[in-house]
Every structure is written in structure tokens, then in C-alpha cells.
Amino acid sequence: MTSIVEIHDLVKRFAPTPEKPEGTLAVAGISMKVEEGEIFSFLGPNGAGKTTTISMMSGLLAPTSGDVSIGGFSITKQPLEVKRLIGVVPQEIALYPELSARRNIEFFGRLYGLEGKELSARCDEVLDFVGLRDRQKERIDTFSGGMKRRVNIAVGLMHRPKLVFMDEPTVGVDPQSRRNILDAVKLLNEQGMTVLYTTHYMEEAEELSNRVAIIDHGKIIGIGKQIELLQQIGEKDRLLIKLNPETTAQAAEVAQKVKGVDKVNIEDGKLEILSSAGRRTLPLIITELDDAGYPPLSIEIVEPNLETVFLHLTGRALRD
Ligand SMILES: Nc1ncnc2c1ncn2[C@@H]1O[C@H](COP(=O)(O)OP(=O)(O)OP(=O)(O)O)[C@@H](O)[C@H]1O
Ligand SMILES: [Mg+2]
Incomplete structure (x- = not known):
């Protein structure tokens, strides 16, 4: 296997602000x-x-220290070579609202040196790809959030990059656009493109990725194929217990003390319990909660997933 990206001890510290006088160690x-x-x-x-x-x-932000090599080129020393290889779909929509979808795509295509027939043909291709050919003449400011995202993606693909970065491309989009985007990512990959995708949706990482890096507080806390990450946490089960909402916090304290319980969290008003022997721990938890006067209303055993891995590694839930 050939590495297309190598990140070497990358650090970013943002300068102090009045709100954060100590600065921010973001990476x-x-x-x-x-x-x-x-x-x-x-x-x-x-x-x-x-x-x-x-x-x-x-190459949009200079590292405080460290470097990234892409296709063998250093982003700090050879940024132009790197930029030819990569397409970027930023988290924030970066389009001209008063221009049509097509004009926006053409504009960015010209920045990459495309012109004439080639520009026009490539523009048709990317519009087809994101399913917006029939809406190409409409102004961006009349588009839904999902449609704007799709134009943003089209822009990032104009110069046929070898590698594309997509930063949370499905946040705030309608379900149809979301499906369209996820399918587009898979199709691009089948066509040979390497994709670096960021998300805080566990389901998307699970559906799309060959490998995942779980990032928290600027550090990689787990990396590998999903199965490897799941194996790391061992035989753990996740239990979701619904209780009278007024007693959930007290019940969490009771559950925490039960033998075999590793972590307890309150999620959507339910107790989320991580245990090393879920099925065997369950009767004990029920008995203890019952005895303490917090009888469970419903109980669910959930198969471990990346959410469980995150909970295990950080003691917190991944969701907002
Ligand atoms: N320009 C900046 N100046 C100062 N602090 C910043 C700046 N950009 C980001 N940060 C801080 O750096 C940390 C990491 O932010 P970053 O935007 O990389 O997170 P993220 O994982 O992309 O989050 P999200 O899922 O919300 O997009 C945060 O604490 C953020 O407040
Ligand atoms: Mg972000």
C-alpha cells in the first residue's frame, strides 16, 4: 500500500484571546x-x-509545528504542488450567493486553470455528479442548505483531484441531499479517489470508512478499521435504561456502583451504561435500581459501535 498522506506530529496552537487568555491547543x-x-x-x-x-x-492554515506530506510533497515547503492534488470541500459554504450554481462552479474552475470547452464539459460532469444539472441556472441564494452543500462539493471536484477533503458535508442538510452526498462519496472512491472525510456522526463514519481516527481535544485517541477499534474495547455491551425522568440522575449514581459497570452516562434522558459483561450485569442493575426506588421503565441492550468506543475512551458521549 502507498500512503498518499503522511501527517508528522502536527500541532496548532491559536493565540490567546480575551475569552481564552491561555490560547487554544486545537491540534x-x-x-x-x-x-x-x-x-x-x-x-x-x-x-x-x-x-x-x-x-x-x-495549506489554508500554517502549522505551529509539524508537517504534512501529500503525494510526496510537503504542505509547508511545496504548497502549490499539494494544492494541485487536493480538492477541498470546506465546512462553511464558500459560494457567491448572487451567482447561479453554474457560474459559481465555472468561477472556481477558472481559478484552477480550466477554460473554454474543457471548463464547460467538466462543469456539466460535476453538476450531473451532484444531481443539480437541471437547477444549474438558479441563484445560490434560492437554494436549500443541502443544495448549496452539493454545489460546494462540485466546486471541490472541478480539477479532478486525487484526494478530496470533505469537512462535515452533511451537517444541516435535508435527508435526500444527505443520501445524495454519501452516495457521491462512495462513487468517487470507486472511481479511484482517496477521500478524507470528517464527521461527528458515528453512522456516517461506519457506513463510509475503511479506517477511522477518533479525535478528541486535538489528539487521535483511536485509529484503525472499525472492527479493530471495537476489539480494542473488548467484550463490552451498552445498555440503555429508561426511568422516570425525575430520578435519572439519582439512578445513575446507583448504577455506577454496581459490579461490572464501567461507565454511566445520561443520554436523551436515558441511562447509558457501559459494562464489561452486559448481559450478566443487567439483572444486578435492575435489582439495585428497583431496591433504591428507581424501577426501570424499559431496557435495551445495544450492540457495541463506534459510539461505544468513544464512550469507552473518553467517558463521554459523542453526540452534541
Ligand atoms: N481561528 C481560531 N482562533 C482561535 N481558536 C480557534 C480558531 N479556530 C478554531 N479554534 C478552536 O480550536 C478548537 C478546534 O476547533 P475546530 O474547528 O478544529 O474543531 P472541529 O473538530 O472542526 O469542530 P466542529 O465539529 O464544531 O466543526 C476549538 O476549541 C476552537 O474553538
Ligand atoms: Mg469543524
Whole structure:
């Protein structure tokens, strides 16, 4: 396997602000590789450092220290060579609202040196690809959030990059656009493009990725194929217990003390319990809760997933 991306001890410290006089260590030393042909996901909660990492990888932000090599070129020393290889779909929509979808795509295509027939043909291709050919003449400011995202993606693909960075491309979009975007990512990958995808949706990382890096507080806290990450946490089960909402907090304290319980969290008003022997621990938890006067209303055993891995590694839930 060939690595298309190599990240070497990447650090970004933002200068102090009145709100944060100590400054912000947004990326705290990340080293990893992305192999050619993969869909690789950064999975992490708000503020984890995903966008800061992508911004440094694409040359939009200078690292405090460390470097990234893409296709053998250093982003700090050979940024122009790197920029030819990569397409960037930023988290924030970057389009001209008063121009049509097509004019926007053409504009960015010209920046990459496309012109004439080639520009026009490539523009048709990317519009087809994101399913917006029939809406191409409409102004961006009349588009839904999902449609704007799709134009943003089209822009990032104009110059046929070998590697594309997509930063939370499905946040705030309608279900149809979301489906369209996820399918587009898979199709791009089948056509040979390497994709670096960031998300805080565990389901998207699970559906798309060959490998995942779980990022929290600017650090990679887990990396590998999903199955490897799940194996890391061992035979753990996740239990969801619904109780009278007024007693959930007290019940959490009771559950925490039960033998075999590793972590307890309150999620959507339910107790979320991580246990090393879920099925065997369950009767004990029920008895203890009952005895303490907090009888469960419903109980669910959930198969471990990336959410469980995150909970195990950080003691917190991934969701907002
Ligand atoms: N320009 C900046 N100046 C100061 N602090 C910043 C700046 N950009 C980001 N940060 C801080 O760096 C940390 C990481 O932010 P970043 O945007 O990389 O996170 P993220 O994982 O992309 O989060 P989200 O899921 O919300 O997009 C946060 O604490 C954020 O407040
Ligand atoms: Mg971000």
C-alpha cells in the first residue's frame, strides 16, 4: 500500500484571546497516514480539531509545528504542488450567493486553470455528479442548505483531484441531499479517489470508512478499521435504561456502583451504561435500581459501535 498522506506530529496552537487568555491547543500532535484509495474518516465531537487539521493539510492554515506530506510533497515547503492534488470541500459554504450554481462552479474552475470547452464539459460532469444539472441556472441564494452543500462539493471536484477533503458535508442538510452526498462519496472512491472525510456522526463514519481516527481535544485517541477499534474495547455491551425522568440522575449514581459497570452516562434522558459483561450485569442493575426506588421503565441492550468506543475512551458521549 502507498500512503498518499503522511501527517508528522502536527500541532496548532491559536493565540490567546480575551475569552481564552491561555490560547487554544486545537491540534495537539497528530501523526498518521492515509493510504491511497481509502475513505478515511476523522470522527470527533465539536471542537475536537477536525477542521483545524484539514485546514493545515490543505495549506489554508500554517502549522505551529509539524508537517504534512501529500503525494510526496510537503504542505509547508511545496504548497502549490499539494494544492494541485487536493480538492477541498470546506465546512462553511464558500459560494457567491448572487451567482447561479453554474457560474459559481465555472468561477472556481477558472481559478484552477480550466477554460473554454474543457471548463464547460467538466462543469456539466460535476453538476450531473451532484444531481443539480437541471437547477444549474438558479441563484445560490434560492437554494436549500443541502443544495448549496452539493454545489460546494462540485466546486471541490472541478480539477479532478486525487484526494478530496470533505469537512462535515452533511451537517444541516435535508435527508435526500444527505443520501445524495454519501452516495457521491462512495462513487468517487470507486472511481479511484482517496477521500478524507470528517464527521461527528458515528453512522456516517461506519457506513463510509475503511479506517477511522477518533479525535478528541486535538489528539487521535483511536485509529484503525472499525472492527479493530471495537476489539480494542473488548467484550463490552451498552445498555440503555429508561426511568422516570425525575430520578435519572439519582439512578445513575446507583448504577455506577454496581459490579461490572464501567461507565454511566445520561443520554436523551436515558441511562447509558457501559459494562464489561452486559448481559450478566443487567439483572444486578435492575435489582439495585428497583431496591433504591428507581424501577426501570424499559431496557435495551445495544450492540457495541463506534459510539461505544468513544464512550469507552473518553467517558463521554459523542453526540452534541
Ligand atoms: N481561528 C481560531 N482562533 C482561535 N481558536 C480557534 C480558531 N479556530 C478554531 N479554534 C478552536 O480550536 C478548537 C478546534 O476547533 P475546530 O474547528 O478544529 O474543531 P472541529 O473538530 O472542526 O469542530 P466542529 O465539529 O464544531 O466543526 C476549538 O476549541 C476552537 O474553538
Ligand atoms: Mg469543524
